Amino acid sequence: MATQTLIYLFVGLSFAMYIGIAIWSRAGSTKEFYVAGGGVNPVVNGMATAADWMSAASFISMAGLIAFLGYDGSVYLMGWTGGYVMLALLLAPYLRKFGQFTVPDFIGTRYYSKAARVVAVICLIFISFTYIAGQMRGVGIVFSRFLDVPINLGVIIGMGIVFVYAVLGGMKGITYTQVAQYCVLIFAYMVPAFFISFLVTGNPIPQLGLGSTVNDGSGMYVLERLDMVLQDLGFGPYTEGSKSMIDVFCITAALMIGTAGLPHVIVRFFTVPKASDARKSAGWALVFIALLYTTAPAVGAFARINFIDTVNEQSYADAPEWFSNWESNDLIAFSDKNGDGVMQYRSGEPFAGSPNFTGETGPSGERLVDNAPNADSTNEVYVDRDIMVLANPEIANLPGWVIALVAAGGLAAALSTAAGLLLVISSSISHDLLKRTFKPNISERGELMAARIAATAAIFVAGYLGIYPPGWVAQVVAFAFGLAAASLFPAIFMGIFSKRMNKEGAIAGMVTGLAFTFLYIAYFKLWSPEANVAANWFLGISPEGIGVIGMLLNFAVAIIVSRMTASPPIEVRQLIDSIRVPRGAGTASAH
Amino acid sequence: MSDDSSRTSGEDDHVTNDTEQAYWKANIRLLVTLMSIWFIVSFGAGILFRPFLDQFSLGGYPLGFWFAQQGSIYVFIVLIFFYTIRMKQIERTFDLDD
Numbered sequence: 001m002a003t004q005t006l007i008y009l010f011v012g013l014s015f016a017m018y019i020g021i022a023i024w025s026r027a028g029s030t031k032e033f034y035v036a037g038g039g040v041n042p043v044v045n046g047m048a049t050a051a052d053w054m055s056a057a058s059f060i061s062m063a064g065l066i067a068f069l070g071y072d073g074s075v076y077l078m079g080w081t082g083g084y085v086m087l088a089l090l091l092a093p094y095l096r097k098f099g100q101f102t103v104p105d106f107i108g109t110r111y112y113s114k115a116a117r118v119v120a121v122i123c124l125i126f127i128s129f130t131y132i133a134g135q136m137r138g139v140g141i142v143f144s145r146f147l148d149v150p151i152n153l154g155v156i157i158g159m160g161i162v163f164v165y166a167v168l169g170g171m172k173g174i175t176y177t178q179v180a181q182y183c184v185l186i187f188a189y190m191v192p193a194f195f196i197s198f199l200v201t202g203n204p205i206p207q208l209g210l211g212s213t214v215n216d217g218s219g220m221y222v223l224e225r226l227d228m229v230l231q232d233l234g235f236g237p238y239t240e241g242s243k244s245m246i247d248v249f250c251i252t253a254a255l256m257i258g259t260a261g262l263p264h265v266i267v268r269f270f271t272v273p274k275a276s277d278a279r280k281s282a283g284w285a286l287v288f289i290a291l292l293y294t295t296a297p298a299v300g301a302f303a304r305i306n307f308i309d310t311v312n313e314q315s316y317a318d319a320p321e322w323f324s325n326w327e328s329n330d331l332i333a334f335s336d337k338n339g340d341g342v343m344q345y346r347s348g349e350p351f352a353g354s355p356n357f358t359g360e361t362g363p364s365g366e367r368l369v370d371n372a373p374n375a376d377s378t379n380e381v382y383v384d385r386d387i388m389v390l391a392n393p394e395i396a397n398l399p400g401w402v403i404a405l406v407a408a409g410g411l412a413a414a415l416s417t418a419a420g421l422l423l424v425i426s427s428s429i430s431h432d433l434l435k436r437t438f439k440p441n442i443s444e445r446g447e448l449m450a451a452r453i454a455a456t457a458a459i460f461v462a463g464y465l466g467i468y469p470p471g472w473v474a475q476v477v478a479f480a481f482g483l484a485a486a487s488l489f490p491a492i493f494m495g496i497f498s499k500r501m502n503k504e505g506a507i508a509g510m511v512t513g514l515a516f517t518f519l520y521i522a523y524f525k526l527w528s529p530e531a532n533v534a535a536n537w538f539l540g541i542s543p544e545g546i547g548v549i550g551m552l553l554n555f556a557v558a559i560i561v562s563r564m565t566a567s568p569p570i571e572v573r574q575l576i577d578s579i580r581v582p583r584g585a586g587t588a589s590a591h
Numbered sequence: 592m593s594d595d596s597s598r599t600s601g602e603d604d605h606v607t608n609d610t611e612q613a614y615w616k617a618n619i620r621l622l623v624t625l626m627s628i629w630f631i632v633s634f635g636a637g638i639l640f641r642p643f644l645d646q647f648s649l650g651g652y653p654l655g656f657w658f659a660q661q662g663s664i665y666v667f668i669v670l671i672f673f674y675t676i677r678m679k680q681i682e683r684t685f686d687l688d689d
Binding site: 074 | 626670672
């Protein structure tokens, strides 16, 4: 069967499955809509959390990032997994014992303040929309590459699918579709990884393959060979990276703490029956995430080796088929600076910016660009990092069904995260803003209706952001983690571990952390991007890592202010006592 | 479950008693130990001491690089499951399990 037919078949079947599950698990009450009834098995919830967490960025971009960053890519690997230790040990069981529906719910109740709740809602909505715009774009790109439709139509199809299971099923529908999506995405990720590991090293287990010798008879280890090849071409060694130690330290910490503070992840721990299940569930989530995250560095390294071997010093006329496939998708470009028709891949940019194709073809048949060539580098190949995972099966010459599988997996990853984010946005609006703040008399039915309307509206906003991606989205992904680390995490953490922390302290801390982190990132990413170099950074910390300093400021301000103001009332201290012990988390509804 | 049942259930044992305090102390002790290991394998072995550890190797992996891209993740998983099991024991000891 032709590859394109297989892709339609795999993607169509997986969509039919998601919609079927959504219809089977419709939500009938607000509790089912917000927390899936609270009776989800911890292993199942771990799987759903993994799908919720692993976005199009994890599936498509992470291995590519690591392939180009080498050791520096470790910030993502440790940052996005280490946060689960913090979640399991410091937050999840207590939030589950608290037993409400949303993150602002906890902050609003613990700090006995509508202002604190509204500040938390604002953080949550900002974080979630920043994140979701990228997801919808991801859906569009994967669709356009694999289904041969325009990107915008791809975004609209994605909106339609998410609409069915998020609006109809709420958290209950999302939980079970995410389980299905996890299975699709992990299978799709592992199959090509096994093949590639086997082809490069003879060992099919990628985690072991990365520590093995290359299969080419040279007897060199994979990482040794990569270090050597890259240095020959003018790059730095793969295993050393180029970021400063303090920056690697801070980015890793910001990603860890940000992960522990991301509302769409936290809310998944509200769905298990007991506080002890929340711990267990975080463990299972990490197992399922680690399967992909320990594979990604291997995929990245193998892809980089394969890429260099098949492209460098190869004449364009004999370039492999995938090269021109991705060239026609604007993700690869060849600018023949020395006019020899042979591709030289070296360190440095081939030309300024991303390729701007003129529509004409050069002497070797390559698509011409009118970007100003970069005279400082002899590099002639432009390659977008995202192709590393998507093109891997083609680079390694794998059969059509593997390519179809990767298409279905990429879509599963993007759709599951988009749905999780839509849900936290809609529940904050209907629950925290309507029910708890502005319209306390709303009926259960009314609240459920409001949640569905909010989810629908959020889908339209997300779709709009996917079709007309504002330039700032790519610039400000650091916001999502930095702000979660600097605002939500300290407020939740102190809410559990400090009985002395009061509303004045928490609000002052959140506002300080938020304002500092926001201004720092906005200054370097939006207002003066030309100033965004290490020499100008505070203590040498890049905007990606600044959330850690924001968090420290939050803690400091909160502690000082709380010491100067009245202790929290007695019922709040009793609430803290009650969330600290696991007994009595309330019964879960049966499924 | 209504919105508030989890907070109002068992109202009378909300005044902190000795058992709950001892339980909380045991929990904090365990937390500090495990979070220290968490810090040592990731920020320690993977970042601060990586240049030193990289002179040793594990198969084809420089050791510090292995901790940064593989090892710390495996340790994280072990930490969470160890915490899960140990907490269950502590809760049983103090008769506070769910």
